[in-house]
Amino acid sequence: MAREKFQTLTEQMFYILLCLRQECCGTDIMARVSALTKGRESVGPGTLYNLLESFVQVGYIIETKVEGRKRSYLITEAGQKALEDEYRRLRTLAADYEAQAGGANA
Template sequence: MAREKFQTLTEQMFYILLCLQEECYGMDIMEKVRLMTKERVTVGPGTLYNLLESFQQAGMIRETKVEGRKRSYLITSTGLETLEREYQRLLTQIEDYTRWKGGH
């Protein structure tokens, strides 16, 4: 059975969507992810623009502004739902880990 696209998010996907709760340009997103994660997660331009295109096609983000080659994006309600679902999934994993690590 094929896995639904965006059923779970990679770290890069998660942080890109998190950044787009505020309108951002591509280069701003790369810098915000780097700062937000204390350089633990980086997003290169190829990965970023492929993900932005995929997110747009899925209705998770929308383009808000175009200034020459600079494009600005913002998360949609669909993207927010996806981000929240991933957050809840991660919390459940943490709860499972904590319960089982302590000898269940």
């Protein structure tokens, strides 16, 4: 059921799950995504908290602690599998491109 909703991940989804391989809160996730991508990708608070809620609902992450308004999260086995599946999908796309383009830079 959840696999249909998240059959493929957006870049923001991918980076959020990647960051949550270590426990962190929302503000830490936003900073880590920006640092990891050298500013190429960013996640705003509205998008982030909607995705975190969706990820909790489908079991990709769990809420690990609450300190006032600050909530921390961590990826689950199901979330790790989704992240790995997306990584393999992206590698397959890149391999298909390289095979078709003959290694030429377009």
